[in-house]
Amino acid sequence: xxxxxxxxxxxxxGVSSKVFVQRDYSSGTICKFQTKFPSDLESRxxxxxxxxxxxxxxxxYAEAEKLGGKSYLEGCLACLTAYTxxxxxxxxxxxxxxxxxxxxxxxxxKIYAPRGLLLTDPIERGLRVVEITIFEDRSVGSGR
Amino acid sequence: xxxxxxxxxxPRALPTPTPTPPHPHQGSVMAEEPRRPRRxxxxxxxxNRFYCEGRIVAARQSGVLPLTLGLILVTSGLFFTFDCPxxxxxxxxxxxxxGGVLFVFVVITLLQTSFxxxxxxxxxxxDEATDIEKQIDNTGxxxxxxPPRTKEVxxxxxxxxxxxxxxxxxxxxxxxxxxxxxxxxxxxFDHHCPWVGNCVGKRNYRFFYTxxxxxxxxxxxxxxxxxxxxxxxxxxxxxxxxxxxxxxGRYPLLTNVIYDFLMELVIxxxxxxxxxxxxxxxxxxxxSNLTTNEDIKGSWSGKSGEDxxxxxxxxxxxxxxxxxxxxxxxPSLIDRRGFLPSDESSQTGGxxxxxxxxxxxxxxxxxxxxxxxxxxxxxLPPLLTSSCHQGKPQTAHTCSDNSAALNxxxxxxxxxxxxxxxxxxxxxxxSPSHHTKTHSKKSQSAA
Numbered sequence: 001x002x003x004x005x006x007x008x009x010x011x012x013x014g015v016s017s018k019v020f021v022q023r024d025y026s027s028g029t030i031c032k033f034q035t036k037f038p039s040d041l042e043s044r045x046x047x048x049x050x051x052x053x054x055x056x057x058x059x060x061y062a063e064a065e066k067l068g069g070k071s072y073l074e075g076c077l078a079c080l081t082a083y084t085x086x087x088x089x090x091x092x093x094x095x096x097x098x099x100x101x102x103x104x105x106x107x108x109x110k111i112y113a114p115r116g117l118l119l120t121d122p123i124e125r126g127l128r129v130v131e132i133t134i135f136e137d138r139s140v141g142s143g144r
Numbered sequence: 145x146x147x148x149x150x151x152x153x154x155p156r157a158l159p160t161p162t163p164t165p166p167h168p169h170q171g172s173v174m175a176e177e178p179r180r181p182r183r184x185x186x187x188x189x190x191x192n193r194f195y196c197e198g199r200i201v202a203a204r205q206s207g208v209l210p211l212t213l214g215l216i217l218v219t220s221g222l223f224f225t226f227d228c229p230x231x232x233x234x235x236x237x238x239x240x241x242x243g244g245v246l247f248v249f250v251v252i253t254l255l256q257t258s259f260x261x262x263x264x265x266x267x268x269x270x271d272e273a274t275d276i277e278k279q280i281d282n283t284g285x286x287x288x289x290x291p292p293r294t295k296e297v298x299x300x301x302x303x304x305x306x307x308x309x310x311x312x313x314x315x316x317x318x319x320x321x322x323x324x325x326x327x328x329x330x331x332x333f334d335h336h337c338p339w340v341g342n343c344v345g346k347r348n349y350r351f352f353y354t355x356x357x358x359x360x361x362x363x364x365x366x367x368x369x370x371x372x373x374x375x376x377x378x379x380x381x382x383x384x385x386x387x388x389x390x391x392x393g394r395y396p397l398l399t400n401v402i403y404d405f406l407m408e409l410v411i412x413x414x415x416x417x418x419x420x421x422x423x424x425x426x427x428x429x430x431x432s433n434l435t436t437n438e439d440i441k442g443s444w445s446g447k448s449g450e451d452x453x454x455x456x457x458x459x460x461x462x463x464x465x466x467x468x469x470x471x472x473x474x475p476s477l478i479d480r481r482g483f484l485p486s487d488e489s490s491q492t493g494g495x496x497x498x499x500x501x502x503x504x505x506x507x508x509x510x511x512x513x514x515x516x517x518x519x520x521x522x523x524l525p526p527l528l529t530s531s532c533h534q535g536k537p538q539t540a541h542t543c544s545d546n547s548a549a550l551n552x553x554x555x556x557x558x559x560x561x562x563x564x565x566x567x568x569x570x571x572x573x574x575s576p577s578h579h580t581k582t583h584s585k586k587s588q589s590a591a
Contacts, residue, residue, distance in 0.1 A: 018271050025318055026297060026298060028455065029331075029456065064472060065472055065474075066472070067467050071470070071471060072466055075350075075466070075470025076470055078470075082252040082253055083252070083351060083354070091473045091475075092472055093473060094475055123475070123477070124479070126265050128265070128268065128314060
C-alpha cells in the first residue's frame with residue numbers, strides 16, 4: 001500500500017485522548033510527578049521507558065529547586081541588590097527549565113512521536129501535570 | 145520580575161489551512177483585526193491588570209498602594225530636605241547616604257512586591273478539568289452541585305487535605321489558596337496586602353519581607369534623626385520651645401520646621417511600632433516556615449488536640465530562613481507575554497459569526513460535530529477557552545456560544561463555569577480579609 005500522506009493529514013492528526021500525569025506531593029511542595037504508569041498508554045509505550053522519562057524530569061526539577069550553596073549565594077546576592085539582578089540575569093531555575101524543554105523535545109523526537117504520542121512540557125500547564133496526547137493510530141511507522 | 149518564555153513548538157499549533165475563512169469585523173467579542181497576534185495576558189481570566197505589554201502584574205484594586213508610596217515619599221522628602229542639611233553640618237555626612245540607601249531599597253522592593261506575579265497558578269485546561277471530574281465522579285452523583293471535593297496526601301507523616309477549586313477547576317497544591325480579590329489560586333499564599341495592592345505569595349514573599357524590614361529600618365532611622373535634630377537644636381538654645389522658634393532666617397517660613405518635625409514624628413512614631421511589629425511577626429513566620437494564612441487558621445498549631453507539626457518546616461531556623469528568603473526563584477507560571485496561536489484567534493472570529501445568539505442551538509450543533517470538535521478542543525489554548533470567567537453577563541453569554549461551538553466535550557463544564565464565576569474557594573476568602581483587617585489596625589499610618 002502506497003504510503004502517501006496529504007499535508008492535511010500530517011498537520012492535523014486525530015487526537016484520540018489525553019493522559020494526565022499528576023503531581024506527587026508526598027515529599028512536600030517540590031515539583032515531582034507520579035511515576036505510576038497510566039493504563040491508557042499500555043498499548044503504546046513500555047512501562048520502563050515512561051518511568052525513566054518521568055524520573056529524569058523529577059530529577060531535573062529537583063536540581064532546579066535544590067537548596068544548596070549555589071542557590072543561597074544567588075539568593076543573597078539578589079537580596080543585596082534589592083532583587084534587581086533578576087531583571088538582568090537568568091536564574092538557575094530558568095536555566096534548568098530550558099534544559100527540561102530541550103529534554104522533552106528530545107524525548108518526543110526519539111521515543112514518543114514514533115509511537116504517536118506527544119509529551120507537553122509541564123511549564124505550559126503551570127507545572128500541574130505532564131500531559132501526554134495520544135494520537136489516532138493511522139499507519140504504523142508514520143513518524144513525524 | 146524577569147519573564148522568560150518557554151514555548152515548545154507544538155506541531156499542531158503551526159499555521160494550518162483553516163476550514164472557515166475569517167470574516168472581518170462583524171460584532172464578535174473576541175476577534176481583533178485578522179492578523180494581529182494577541183498575547184496571553186490579554187485573555188487572562190483572573191481579576192488582574194497588566195501593564196507594559198504584560199510585564200507588570202497588579203491586582204484589580206490597587207488598594208492603598210498610592211497612599212503607601214505617598215507616605216514614604218513625603219516623609220523621606222521632608223527628611224532629606226530639612227533634617228539632612230542640619231545633621232550633615234553638625235554630625236556626619238553618612239546620614240543622607242544611609243538614608244538614601246534605605247529609601248532606595250524600600251521603594252524598589254515595594255514596587256517589586258506590588259508589580260510582580262505572586263505565584264499565580266494558571267487555571268486548568270478543559271481537558272484536565274474533564275479528566276479530574278471523571279476521576280472524582282465515580283459514584284455518578286452529578287445531578288446537583290457536588291459537595292466540596294478533597295483529596296488527602298501524606299507529607300512528612302502529616303495528613304494534608306487538598307481542596308478542589310471550583311473556579312480554577314483543579315485540586316489546589318499544598319499551601320495554595322484562592323484569593324477572591326484577584327480571583328486566582330496563588331501558590332504558598334500568605335495574604336492579600338492592600339498596602340501593596342497585590343497578593344503576597346511564593347514568588348514575591350521575599351520582596352515583601354525585604355520591604356517591611358527595610359521600611360522598619362528606614363522609619364526607625366528617620367525617627368532617630370528627627371529626634372537628634374530636635375535635641376541638637378534644643379541644646380544650642382534655651383530648650384525645646386526656643387529650638388522650635390529658632391532662626392527664622394534659616395528657613396523662609398518659621399512654620400516649616402514645626403510642621404516638618406510634627407509630621408515626621410507622628411508618622412514615624414506610629415510606623416515604627418506597627419511596622420516593627422509586622423516585621424517581627426513575619427520574621428517568626430519565616431523562621432518556622434509558616435504562612436500568615438496557616439498561622440491564622442492554626443493549621444499546624446495542634447488546636448485539634450492531635451500531634452500536628454508543620455510538615456514543610458526543615459526543623460532548623462537557619463535552613464527555614466534560607467529556603468524562604470534565599471531559595472531559588474521560581475518562574476512565573478502564567479505565560480503573560482506568550483502569543484496566542486494566530487489560527488485560534490481567526491477561528492474564534494469565524495465561529496462567532498456563524499453562531500447567532502441562541503446558545504442552546506449552537507451546543508446541539510456542536511455535539512454532533514464529533515472528531516472535528518475534539519481536534520479543535522485539542523488545539524485551543526487553555527487561556528482562550530477559560531476566558532469565559534471574565535464574568536460580564538454579555539460576554540459570558542457570547543463566551544458560552546463561542547467556546548461551546550469549539551469544544552464538544554467540555555461544553556457542559558464551561559457553561560456551568562460562566563454561571564458559577566463567583567464561587568471562589570471559601571478558605572481564600574476569609575483569611576486574607578481577616579488578616580488585612582488586623583494588618584490595617586496595626587499600621588494605622590505607614591511611612
